[in-house]
Amino acid sequence: TARLNLELLEQTLRNHEGWSTWTPHWDEGEFAGGDHLTVMQLHESTRDKLLAITQSFLHKALEIHRDHNPHNTPPSSHHSPGSHSGSNFVLLPPARVLEYFLRSYANSFERYYPLTSRGILDANELLHCYYDRAASLLVLMMIAQGSMNIPSKEAMMLTGGLTEACRISLFDLIERNVIMSGDPIVLHSALLFTVQAAWSGDKWQMDIAMGQRGMYFAMLRHSGVLEHRSHAPAAPDRRANTDQLWSEWIQNESRSRLVYSWVMVDQDMSLFHDTAPLFSVTEFAAPMPDTDRLWHAKSAAEWSSIFEQVHEFSGGFSSVGSGARPLSLRDLFRHFLADEMIPLGIEMTPLQMRLLLHPLQSLVCQYSQLLSCFSDTPGKRTQSPRAMTAASTRVRLEEVQSLLQRWFDLAERYLKANPMCALMQTNLIVFHLISLNAVTNFPEIERLARRESVDGIYQQLVWRHKRCIADVEEAVFHCGQVFRLVRSMPRGIRPSWWAAAIYRVGLILWTDSLLQKDAVSPNTNGMFPVSGPSFAIDALPADHPLIVRYLTKREGLPCVSKRHGSSMPIDQAFAMLQHCVEVIDEGAATRFSDGIRSKLERLSRG
DSSP states (O other), X not given: OHHHHHHHHHHHHHOHHHHHTOOOOOOGGGSTTSOSSEEOOOOHHHHHHHHHHHHHHHHHHHHHHHHTOTTOOOOTTOOOTTHHHHOOSOOOOOHHHHHHHHHHHHHHHHHHSOOOGGGEEOHXXXXXXXXXXXXXXXXXXXXXXXXXXXXXXXXXXXXHHHHHHHHHHHHHHXXXXXXXXXXXXXXXXXXXXXXXXXXXSOHHHHHHHHHHHHHHHHHHHHHTTTSOOOOOOOOTTTTTOHHHHHHHHHHHHHHHHHHHHHHHHHHHHHHHHTOOOSSOGGGOOSBOOOOHHHHTOOSHHHHHHHHHHHTOOGGGOOOXXXXXXXXXXXXXXXXXXXXXXXXXXXXXXXXXXXXHHHHHHHHXXXXXXXXXXXXXXXXXXXXXXXXXXXXXXXXXXXXXXXXXXXXHHHHHHHHHHSOOOHHHHHHHHHHHHHHHHHHBOHHHHHHHHTTTTOOOOHHHHHHHHHHHBSOHHHHHHHHHHHHHHHHHSOGGGSOTTHHHHHHHHHHHHHHHHHHHHHHOOGGGTTSOOOOSOEEETTTSOTTOHHHHHHHHHOOSEEEEEOTTSOEEETTOHHHHHHHHHHHHHHSOOOHHHHHHHHHHHHHHTO
């Protein structure tokens, strides 16, 4: 598919007439509260420079894939000069179209990986202030990321081809000059490629992203950005120069944001691939990103004023120029483990709360994997008092669950004082998915869905159900919250992996309903016998009395809300999968969500 993606890119870039009349199919209401960043108009000189470098990237990528073409068939791009709307040379889409894609990138990607300072995305500045090829890579990856979110055939062709062309040129850039492996622009481009490819819906690119992330993580470690750098307070005579202080702060903050964006990438990819994160919390000695209010300040004066508020010093002393920075993730986690967050008055931003979930996810993964290794039949040998057992491992896992609850309490405390935002909604979704991993075995659930080692015997189904779901009520609760949070987010700004979250909760509820359906007696009218009122698990907040009653007393009939207001009990296995298809249809369609939808649809047909 890599070669096909490149040929489709070449084809669409030859279609000058098509791009000149192209308009995006999006509703402004899909972006909450307007644009996240201001996207500056592209200069013609910027587009010309981008075009020249795009042509070289595409040429190189096509040459590589043609050299590796086993059948040596002539590529589809070798057409006569009259093909592709009468053009035989590639041109980038018009500046207004590229700006649409950059705007889409800013509204989606930058909400979760806020790497652009001053609230302004200026591709012109990027291309004229940095090394041409590296900066062009970054801008092209931004365009590819933005076009991925636009439901159109042309945008899809652009996305797949640009991603592959940039992947090859990124690798080539690093190979030619190993010093570039530590360059922030290169690491930023690599981050964009990894996220783009990981959720592209293209199996080749998704596999490449998983395979190459370790290489990029190694580059990040080798660059030294994970380590602590002491920032001495500015000399008194320099404190008056707020422009210089602001510029230095942006440089340091950019480094922190790049480092911790990779942490989130590690977390997301590990979570949805059911693997252990590659980073360890002990590696993160660098300060975490500061508040977005500081990051988006548009002038030195505005930054200085906000800095005084965020890092307020007692005694009336000015904090500007003091070198004050947030804690590192390692130190924050240390305070979190000691339950010192509230006593010490440590306030977290949504981004910092997201980062705190990374080590918790690592712990859940570690103990869940260990638990799955124990035999289901108790051993007959006498074990020593210090032997590791399934019971002792469960205790450890329960301790991690109590830490997750502590995180959730801090999140609720934050939300009482601050409005909900897309990043906080995503944090809560990730929290519920990690919590689900503590009470379910998703790889086992997928094996059941593929009918591996299934012979249809009821006793075996009971055994498989027990292996798949350790705590049904807890799992149902977290599934409902994932549904609720995903559906509450505007279609245009959901995280790239939102459809995978729906897939996971759908399969968990499907697995549970398989046993519930078999356990139903003839006189229960298709519902498993549970006392208490019915309630919508995807419409009620976590602290609702019906949810609390269900979790504590195991009472109530859980249902899901249909699009038109009706509800459906969760004991209907294949109807549940069809419901997940409908939920995915409510969101913005991408190649990735279409792939997830197809998987669910195949399963729902039994």
